[in-house]
Amino acid sequence: MARRKDGVETRDRILAVAREVFAEKGYHEATVEDICSRAASNIAAVSYHFGSKEELYAEVWRRAFDEANEAYPPEGGLGPDAPAEDRLRGTIHSLVGKLADRGRIGHAGRLLLREMMNPTEVIEHVKNDALRPMQERMGRLMKEMLGPGASEEQIHLCGMSVVHQCIAIGIRLFSGKVPPHVRFDAPTDQLVKTLTDHIARFSLAGIKTTREDIEAGGNEPFDAAPAPNRKRGLTRVFSDRA
């Protein structure tokens, strides 16, 4: 078994570069040639070390997924008996971290986002491992925070609001356009904290309002009656068009 050390070395180098390239361009637009040249190795290396581009991609995904989950465990690693607000914050932090942290976990979030938009079927099971539990945790959490009167639809909508604020960070962050006035180029930890703080606070207010609506107004079918306690009627504007 000669030169094995060298072999592993270039294998790892390719893996690292490939993660970057896949994150940047997506599976289809990334080319083996690009990956190999950036990794300073021959074009045949992918085939030799991984069998094919697909298998390389799957391996990249597995690693990124594991590392991201280790660096940002779901619900921030809190147990089910921690206060709901803490767990909400932990979940937000975990999502934002995965998507905004480039250095520590190297683009894992970008891969996830790309998979969501453009499923490759290479890794159906990994996605299920990643997304379904998250969805279920979020459902339980919202149910708990909204109280016993909440409808399934309300639970789902609130969970959606929270998750969407987090995942769309990725779009914003990766689309190249750096938006003004939030230091998206700040040190990762600080950026993640800023975003987590904001989303947690913003979302808690939304959840609290929804809970108050539920407790005040009973719980009619959501789309039948508009908001119970609003100052101005907004519906008129869109009554027919929407």
Next chain:
Amino acid sequence: MARRKDGVETRDRILAVAREVFAEKGYHEATVEDICSRAASNIAAVSYHFGSKEELYAEVWRRAFDEANEAYPPEGGLGPDAPAEDRLRGTIHSLVGKLADRGRIGHAGRLLLREMMNPTEVIEHVKNDALRPMQERMGRLMKEMLGPGASEEQIHLCGMSVVHQCIAIGIRLFSGKVPPHVRFDAPTDQLVKTLTDHIARFSLAGIKTTREDIEAGGNEPFDAAPAPNRKRGLTRVFSDRA
């Protein structure tokens, strides 16, 4: 000038099919062959009628963009003197509509989302026409709603929260996985209304809270001091890990 009617007809047919295919698969994964066969025309038709795949794509985009803006005008078509809450709701409605409405505007939102994730540079100017004004309007709106003490960062973060809740709808909606308990297969108008109602209510609460924080606690640099009026200290959990 013979057969011109037929020419326009197949041109339009290709345009319609192409929009669908591009929305479904993205620019690179969509193939001319697929488009032409679905449009029941020859593979050379794209080249003949549009010059190239790229130009076809650009034309598809222009049309989709115009139709979407007509069906769901920014801020719901309200003037700058309408109440801020109404304009917020209008903006949300416009975004959600563009992304969730399949029938009326045929996947325009999906195209937009794909461009955001995977810019093609085919249509840089069109994107600027679409995105920059939206961002600016949202900035003004948030500034107004948060009051004079709001920092640029707070303005930007709140705007982000609103927009992200809307655009991530698209990801959810197009990734195929229909989530439970929100009737994503409901008639479009009803779906758009349900989502708009929820996001508007949820976001108003978040904005109001932020405004109260600003008015209560002065306005320190956002990342220096955590939330002023929270019951439990949440920061400890993540103090070192990020």
Next chain:
DNA sequence: GCGCATTTCAAATGTACTTTTGAAACAGGC
């Protein structure tokens, strides 16, 4: 130093596409 399994490499092959081409089908003007 020799043989051997492992790793690299440049070139060749294979494949999925986009675009071109030149001929055929076509609709109206005359």
Next chain:
DNA sequence: GCCTGTTTCAAAAGTACATTTGAAATGCGC
């Protein structure tokens, strides 16, 4: 009914890839 510019078509050419191949390099046990 024929001529003319327009549209369709099947096949060919061109292009950008991923993958394979067979030979050359490389380190290690002996």
